[in-house]
Amino acid sequence: MAGEAKTNQFMLGTATVMVGPQADLFSLNPDEHSIGLVKNFTLTSEPGFTDLTQGVKNTVVYSVMTANKVRANMEAYEYTAKNLAYAAALDGSTITPADTATTLQTAVAANPVGTDTLELAAVTGLVVNDWLHVQEGSDDRVTMGRISAIDATAKSVTLAQSFKHAIPAGAKVTKVNAIGVGSKKDQPYLAAKVVGKLADGSVVSLLIPKLRVTNGFAVAFKTDSFGNLPLQFDVQDLTASEPFYAEFADKGSAILLTE
Known part of the structure; x- marks a missing residue:
């Protein structure tokens, strides 16, 4: 019958998108490289042609494909430091979660001249040039700064920036990642593996060896x-x-693997 379906391979589902260094293409896995919740992943191929025309009406008599742009678009919902770095055209593969946390051991008094030293409950896991958030309770009163020196004996850190307001003891101190926005630094070429499921549960995989x-x-x-x-x-x-040039030389920019 005209228009009758032949299979159950209908496109309705979600995809896992994994991003990492080019050399790790075949080692990309959900635990280490997934960018998390993704909706509406779409891969498009946009061929372009150069036409040869003839006659007064310039009718096309021959054409040659001279371009075939491949793009992938998606909506990523997890605002991790790694995802934000990728989105800002930086190398997110080098960023790890900043999970070092401690508390402010001694209250800091207001000082009109400025203060730059924090005495902490612990300095383990902190190094010079780390960035810190000092948050008072669950409020939006947050002090931030970059560490310029650490005294492991006194369990204190000196910030490159000074502040003039008071901070109570017990404030939460967390190491955070600093993501440059508007950086002119070139993002290295990356690779991606995408695994999606069709409505019948079958898997479609996509290998992208070179992207920005x-x-x-x-x-x-x-x-x-x-x-x-x-x-x-x-x-x-x-x-x-x-x-992986040999694997893709005769395939183009990506390989789509489907049943």
């Missing part, structure tokens, strides 16, 4: 809906000197 994140940084604090990072991957062809 060209769009997606968006930090919007709003109350009508959850924010997301509208990531865009621009996919490029490999050169002969890059990893």
